Amino acid sequence: MATAVRDARPKVENPPGGLTPDELLRAYRTMVICRALDERCLTLQRQGRIGFYAPMQGQEAAQVGCTWALQSEDWLFPAYRELGVALVRGVPIPLILDQFIGNQGDELKGRQMPNHYGYRRFRFVTASSPVGTQITQAVGTAMAAQYRKEPIVTVTFFGDGTTSSNDFHAGLNFAGVFSAPTIFFCQNNQWAISLPRERQTRSETLAVKAKAYGVWGVVVDGMDVHAVYRAVREARQRAVEGQGPTLIEAQVYRFGPHSTSDDPKRYRSESDLALWKERDPIARTKHELIAAGRLTEAQDLQLWETARQQITQAVDKAEKTPALDPRTMFDDVFASLPPQLQRDRDELASFLPPEAKP
Amino acid sequence: MATAVRDARPKVENPPGGLTPDELLRAYRTMVICRALDERCLTLQRQGRIGFYAPMQGQEAAQVGCTWALQSEDWLFPAYRELGVALVRGVPIPLILDQFIGNQGDELKGRQMPNHYGYRRFRFVTASSPVGTQITQAVGTAMAAQYRKEPIVTVTFFGDGTTSSNDFHAGLNFAGVFSAPTIFFCQNNQWAISLPRERQTRSETLAVKAKAYGVWGVVVDGMDVHAVYRAVREARQRAVEGQGPTLIEAQVYRFGPHSTSDDPKRYRSESDLALWKERDPIARTKHELIAAGRLTEAQDLQLWETARQQITQAVDKAEKTPALDPRTMFDDVFASLPPQLQRDRDELASFLPPEAKP
């Protein structure tokens, strides 16, 4: 259930319809792929086959529900944990795996750590690591769309910790002042690495921060794909109608470690995790589908099986794709190669083993 | 009247006593000196006798009322417009004028533009120009005092525009999380150079931003010295009792230009100014004192006369004080002069006219 507040006037809304049963089944399938891919990536990292991974288990409903409520023209500004967003948007799994490996198929040309992908044709902006920087950018893109009179929204994704960033403050404030059609989708997964939500900020909720900018603020159960879908649809509606931006706090939990470099046992209790796992969005959605007679256990097993096969194929393909040409290192610093970089490039080439020379 | 809010629970307080009549008379005297000095500085700048000036007319009650409510052990973190704060704290006028001229008497050694003074012995921290940077620092000092168990507060001064700064966000958030004994004293003078308050942020008030950090938020009539005094006293009390920080929005108006480089006619109407001038804190306080029989018109004239004489003397003295020794340019970059700066110093000395050599 979504609580929408604007300025000092809290307003409780009764949930209108969420996803249709058909949509829910499709959404569930995406959530399954998401979970299966996430699990595989953790394994690949442990086996040294990819260098790093930041899992998102527990956040599937939030990401899938949110993206489901958008139009494909809407621009997405992800952080580094938005696998579910990418999948709903249609980014092919092989492309993602190419990025994780940084091979010749990687459209980012091996420039970034795993997770930090982005694809212009999907209006899915390339993520960076410094937290929050995407937030002001999403507002700028929204202002640009507004200027060009394109009736779209921009959606920016970030975590609870990132509400402390400079760009959160500047972005929300600009969006308020300029009525930018931006949805600020905060996945409060309760942790910023080792810092719990309560130590990140003393505000009652994260959504209440909307009041500081005179924009809409919504708290939503991020384990409930319907609730998220509804909240985002409403926010989108308001935004394109010129009613301004919305800050949505989707309350979720990070089931896994912050990243493969992290050991959550150092700072959090298993019992808390167990409590939240009872609300696992995948189990919950599956349960609903089964109860509604839209899914059987056998079909479910099949879904998982298909997902895993699909992923295995993509991994195989990605691992067989040739490595990057080292000379690409000098592309894209500027639109064209300045003489100085040409020299660097030549120098590097002189150190390459003969087989790598053209 | 102060409205104190914490989180989502607004609370209206009935004003207990403000300044006593004796205190009010003394506070009024300071406000008069403040206004007279401000006027003089504008003249000095126009005559080319000082290089720059940022006037504060209209903000006297806010600054004097605030500082009156503090203890001399409290640390002050001013912006560049806090003349009234400096005067209440006891900074001598001649010292201020030496700073404006940047002569040998300037304890800052001519390093800064006028207005950007600061004196360690008055716990009045040296101002800088980048807006907002003092805010996080004030919180750090409060945390340090808390650590050392010194029962003081830090008070940081800034304008409406500065609520958009990075440090406002970080400072309020840290203060909330650590319950730092800091008072965030925002003088909302309705303008950030040419940008009106409504275009700075869409929040209902500036004080409501406190909710974003779970701290106390108070709106106060900044033209009413009693109201400001009361609000700050209460905030101070809360802070030292461990109840956390308060954001105070003192609503005032900048009667003059942003600075001597600014021409407000380009962006604001005279009629607005005229409305606010009806609430001139000096006229208002004078009126109250006369009504209470604590001041006569003749005594008032005398106050102004004394203030102006005092200022004339200080200006004379400051203008007669010798210029800085150019070699001081290299002091205080580090605690001691590294060889490299010694060379720079020698080089400079070689260009000085003979009479300037030691």
Add this chain to the structure above:
Amino acid sequence: MTELTLVQAVNRGLFEAMKKDPDVILLGEDIGVNGGVFRATEGLHKEFGAERVIDTPLSETGIIGAAIGMALYGLKPVPEIQFQDFIYPAFDQIVSELAKYRYRSGGQYPCHVVIRSPYGGGVKGGLYHSQSAEAYFAHTAGLKVVIPSSPADAKGLLLSSIHDEDPVLFFEPKRIYRSVTGEVPDGDHRVPLGQAATVREGTDVSILAYGAMIPVAALAAEKLQEQNISVEIIDLRTLVPLDEKAVLASVEKTGRPIILHEAPRFCGYGAELAAILAEKALYSLKSPVLRVTGYDTPFPYALEHLYLPSPERVIAAVHTSMKSG
């Protein structure tokens, strides 16, 4: 041709770009109704409206972040930072984002933003209205850095910057905003990026400089001419990409380089010039590579006239150079 001050030429450049291309959008503090604190955007708000000349809240983080978002979308934002000294709250957006967008996305997201900002001392601005921060940006791969020294170059380089495809930091020497005037071609006048200008030819000494130091170099050169020392002045105009050829050609001719800038010396832009000479022109050098720069202190207020490189300090360096080797 019209006789303009440097700041007027900037204004005309912005006008020209905006008239031609509706994608050019300005944003910044006090640039709209107020016309900018230096009046660089005077009249543009009236001409092009609040949609294209956007007065923003007081947040450089927001200004540059929003400008980047606009550029990703396909507009050509030209944000103003009121004083270069206040660019630091936007440093993360500039260094982590603007400089790296094209690269990190494998070329998918070019990010063409032109950041205008007045820089430098000489206006009694003290520590925070006087800095020359070009070295920070020149060191950041992915950014172009441009500094004009004349009205015609100000307009021509600004228009080239706006029509470039890469992010450009366009720093305007505020000290000579009004003190320097000159004939400026009307219309879409362009001066190509990456080309230095020989603003004075000479044979004995090469002064390598830019921005507000060009008039200082010129004054020194005049005086030195009286002493029969022939000074060549190279105005770099574009710091990144540097016109290395022009620099090397001049120094190979004179053998005596003097590097001149007002930023502090240590790790300043001049260090790179010296390093290039020490690598590529070593055998042409007749004298040590000398730098005349601001001192390695924060920028002072009362003593700024002694902090800034003066013609006297340049002349002294030239004399030192002439005596060497």
Add this chain to the structure above:
Amino acid sequence: MTELTLVQAVNRGLFEAMKKDPDVILLGEDIGVNGGVFRATEGLHKEFGAERVIDTPLSETGIIGAAIGMALYGLKPVPEIQFQDFIYPAFDQIVSELAKYRYRSGGQYPCHVVIRSPYGGGVKGGLYHSQSAEAYFAHTAGLKVVIPSSPADAKGLLLSSIHDEDPVLFFEPKRIYRSVTGEVPDGDHRVPLGQAATVREGTDVSILAYGAMIPVAALAAEKLQEQNISVEIIDLRTLVPLDEKAVLASVEKTGRPIILHEAPRFCGYGAELAAILAEKALYSLKSPVLRVTGYDTPFPYALEHLYLPSPERVIAAVHTSMKSG
């Protein structure tokens, strides 16, 4: 003496300082309960409590701003920036405030903060977990910049930094956090700031380097020894203030300088070294001043092994140098 890794030596340095002086306070992201993402603060939270090892919200602006406030009060804060790549949100506080407090107040407000941060590549961190940003800070008057290359120096320089009176940027080469071990003196071990170390004596070539490039230089020197080329390695240790004497002495002896760092070359710290040599050691130079550095691109991910200066690239530069002059 205890055998420690570099990161353990940092940890021991912090422990030592905190034990001695209750005014030493740590703050940063994940440094408390979690012990730091690199475990540099492991055990300190337990030993000294949450009051002295403060887990902060995710804001570098807040961390450095608060640390400055603590320092003004008289504490000795030692904030950690989790990766140097994330220091930019604090750039304004560092450059505008920390570097200038003592100066702008005429000496009234010294501001002694020691900012610790892991820097550099070699850990497959890509653009944002690999940068070497020392040049930005070295160019900023008022800051000291220190980079250790061994466990003993890490502890000794850190303790000296904490006991200094000026702001210090203390950058730790994370690539060799664990790969380098060494004997570290117990107790209050100090290595003075401003003194370079000759980590290998030689007569043919001088390599000027610091941090994680010292082992690279050492590997190159070993190989070159086999070719009868005698390499001297100067570990700068303190970038500001620079031990100019040590640099000049070595280059005056060998006449062949090779500057080595992993940051991009253009306007990097090496440019300043080259500029100093081009001014003060010109007549001793037998070969051009060569720089082996990271390339002038953002830091890549998949190709980082080719981006970072390798012993091979150093050897090639030495050969070039030996052939010159």
